[in-house]
Amino acid sequence: MHLDAYDLKLLRLLQVDSKLTQRQLSESVNLSPSAVNRRIAAMEGAGVITSTVAVVDPALVNRPITILVEVKLENERLDLFDAVKKRFVDCPQVQQVYYVTGDFDFMLIMNVKDMTEYEQLTRELFFDSGNIKGFKTYVAMQRSKATFNVPI
Amino acid sequence: MHLDAYDLKLLRLLQVDSKLTQRQLSESVNLSPSAVNRRIAAMEGAGVITSTVAVVDPALVNRPITILVEVKLENERLDLFDAVKKRFVDCPQVQQVYYVTGDFDFMLIMNVKDMTEYEQLTRELFFDSGNIKGFKTYVAMQRSKATFNVPI
């Protein structure tokens, strides 16, 4: 899908605040509300906008702890790799899963209510899972920025 | 703010899809639309819902590369620390900033269009910045999960 300057401007606005009305957006970008409506629908249809979500403050729902985990695999055979990845992705406490190359294989970003919960999860995700050579835990002291905003 | 089971259910739904209408939400949780409206407004007011955003697919807007960076500081004196942190947070290509303790001090998650852009940013953020002892770059081969969903 081709995105022109109007589309990019809409994306820039919407990825910061998707509750702006189409009327407000139309004034910001100098289009009619119906043009804005059609463009947004097209971007949703094309998958440019993958979803629209409410962001919840984890501290205010009793899940104050963010943890970063570097995971090293034992064996990178594809079926084993996929099994581990699925286990990570399917875990509700795991917010983000990155596969990288280098000193470790996966980087996980997790959210838990306390360290006890984290310890239980390490058992499920790492110890009982097989194929994990090791993992390194970093507790986030601060989460100074947390967005998926694309610089466009 | 106290959150009851209705609120938590609303959050669970909204952090996956905030475009659900209040009518749809009211049917899912068995409340009237106006009760849903009031609860959502209260959660927004209390900061439980910090924002509502559109999530953009970075690959479809020509920014396909996600990079993880571990940053080690030279000096952790508070004013120097804050200066570095501000530099990270203010950079549009930096999506997430975590301060941790351990082998390194900051973990950054960045989004760029190519490695050239990343190299330029390393210069701005790390070399020219002073107070950076070193950094380690990991290019994400896969981003298998990318949410901020809180498990509630």
Place this chain on the structure above:
DNA sequence: CCTGAAAATCGTGAGAT
């Protein structure tokens, strides 16, 4: 592609329980 208006849907507040 756009605009502008009509139609349908939605969000919101008032009043009652």
Place this chain on the structure above:
DNA sequence: ATCTCACGATTTTCAGG
């Protein structure tokens, strides 16, 4: 606290340029 109802605003569709 909740619900129902009604009003105003918004979204969405459609005709015409």
